Amino acid sequence: MEMDKTLEKVFELIEAKKYALVREELLENNEADIAEIVEEVNDNIDTEKAVILFRMLPKDISASVFSYLSTDCQMDIVGGITVKEVQNIMEEMSFDDMIDVMEELPANVVDRILMRTDKETRKLINQFLNYPESSAGSLMTIDYIGLKKEMKVRDALNFIKIHGMDQETVYTCYVMDNERHLEGIVSLKTLVVSEGYEVIKDIMHEDVISVNVMDDQEEVAQIFKKYDFLALPVVDKENRLVGIITFDDIMDVIEEETTEDIERMAGVFDGSGKEYMDIPVLHHVKNRLPWLCVMTISLMITGGIIAHFEDLMSQVIALVAYIPLLNGTGGNAGTQSASLIIRGMAVGEIELRDAARVLWKEMRISFTVGLILSVLNFIKIIVIDREAMLVALTVALGIFIIVMFAKLLGGLLPMAAKRLGIDPALMATPMISSITDMVSVIVYFTLATMIIGFAF
């Protein structure tokens, strides 16, 4: 609410070209909020105004504001300022944020920035730019405290006092030998509560959990969630420390992975990491068409199956009115199970070894749900629709069978996908309802032929 008011005021002041007042208003906010304002100005007015706002910021906070901006807005701003200004911002940013920005910058800007940096840094930047997207390497930073195991606590604290200000975190320190092999970790808490004469090797924690530089970010996120770490060391094949990942980067990863899961489940996967508003219309179209086309094809097959039973339908036209009921109930019943199982696997609650227990649970659930729904429908068709007993029987039996089928399918398909190395989130609404639609009309008309067709 407060942000809405601030935005309104800023927009009015820009309109009136009162930039001195805009600056005053801006600086009353903290960096994250200033970034939100710049972002809104860029989205709702234009980039030119956003650049003006950004250039108003004092040097010491502009880098921080920049790192809070979305990638799209960052690139818009970069387009409006000089390479020298970009360079200045980069130098103030933390190493991992800088790498993130560099990955998005046009090649010629990257080249010009690299030309101005020293050889050592240039080599490091190039190395980091080469880590695959969504690998641990692409998330890590090199700004951490490294200690030696022979150090005394008081010397370690002195070292942190001198070097600590520039580091991403000082709360976990990393103990390495001369070849940078990771030997242990020690938290600042431990250092502070220990006596000054104690030696690091006696107080450090040797049983360190680390990830490999090529590990996938999803695995890294699972480890963070399981152990509640503040930071996690990243090592290469020889167990040499190459960087650390901090919890704030992981919170972004978790959010991104969840969004991707939800997108996949709804058949609108984008994968660029961009936000809804920043994705162009034609990209949205491209993301949404494939599943709609799959649905169209499967629904055409469903239609073909229905057409096959034209004779039966023209004899008992009442049957037609219940096709959507069968389709809809099946699709929704299946989606319910699939969503729970997909989420359960995503948060690590349900493992492949639980398949039999999931199946048994879904069987009991679907039996009960199917029974209740079919009885309700049977009564309704007799009492309210006043249809023939045989029609009611066909529909009720059909619902029972399709609910059982849909729930077992929804429970097992995501697990089968995971087993085959396919993303379970693909086995949600579009896929499940495609299959249940086809199966439900087959079941329905087969039942109808057996029950009603027999009577004719």
Added chain:
Amino acid sequence: MEMDKTLEKVFELIEAKKYALVREELLENNEADIAEIVEEVNDNIDTEKAVILFRMLPKDISASVFSYLSTDCQMDIVGGITVKEVQNIMEEMSFDDMIDVMEELPANVVDRILMRTDKETRKLINQFLNYPESSAGSLMTIDYIGLKKEMKVRDALNFIKIHGMDQETVYTCYVMDNERHLEGIVSLKTLVVSEGYEVIKDIMHEDVISVNVMDDQEEVAQIFKKYDFLALPVVDKENRLVGIITFDDIMDVIEEETTEDIERMAGVFDGSGKEYMDIPVLHHVKNRLPWLCVMTISLMITGGIIAHFEDLMSQVIALVAYIPLLNGTGGNAGTQSASLIIRGMAVGEIELRDAARVLWKEMRISFTVGLILSVLNFIKIIVIDREAMLVALTVALGIFIIVMFAKLLGGLLPMAAKRLGIDPALMATPMISSITDMVSVIVYFTLATMIIGFAF
């Protein structure tokens, strides 16, 4: 993978009753992993064996293992050990974890534990037990470092050295006056890099972001995500510090809130915070039936609409085969938009003020998607199905209209819900497809009456 092997081994050893070896195997793992093993034994063998395993653990780690267990498993273990043992575990746990457990314990056990604690603690526990579930108060802990602004840095560090070990976090310290009014915060990083003679009030950060004890946990999570905090102070109405919330508790909240969103979107909301496997079959049935019944009712209405056009259908039976196509395409197109908007609002990317932009975007997307799908279907119906031109025209026009309608509905309904204070996640698949099913048959048969009916 490694965990699977460990589990297999533990299960075999339990089978063979070689408990000394089980204990050895257990203690090779860290607390989080031991908890996972106990949990699996409880789920797959029985509680008796899980209790045996739990009792094998050394006193100093059993409390930590206990806090990693799921609530259901905690209660199973509590049922198998003495009240005295429960009390011992509770004393070792951090205050917020202890409160979480107490909220679940049977009243008689809580009473017996309270009887054994001193008056001061008892009062505090009762106060914490009274905070509403999912409020900031229910998440916070009282284990934090409080400082005075007149303190010198060296005295503060000494204070932390003495009291730090028992605190949930020492990385953010809270500066209060004598009435516990929050005056500022200072990070341990700042303390460590400052000189010993500096005074807290000169280095502390005064512009503190805090939450009220009654604020909802979802708001708290948003603040954590926005600012990347390690911890957040919780104050009462008079701005007196009553506790702090740490990032690890918030990661759990974010996961829980996302799971709830996904459950709501699929029409299977549970809300107990329990995991899939821990929810009894009848609870699952109870969670799933309401939406299936809503769907049934709406699908009955859809069926009624279809039945209303019996005459038309018996004349042009070919129309029937395309009903599922219209329903399915509409439902899925709408769900795609709704999922993106719901997620966008959940992560704070899309705000109510963006409604017009969302609408405009969905209009362009749905126009393009609708056009492509309707042309594809028109050609297919003419070329492959060899149906009459008028039937193809009816279906193609129907698809175009229903895709436009569904996408605008999917885009706007979640925002309208939020505006009205209803959870936007309720406006997903079940709701959208209920509405589009009805609308699509009305549109379809109205078009058919106009286009084909006219020809007859």
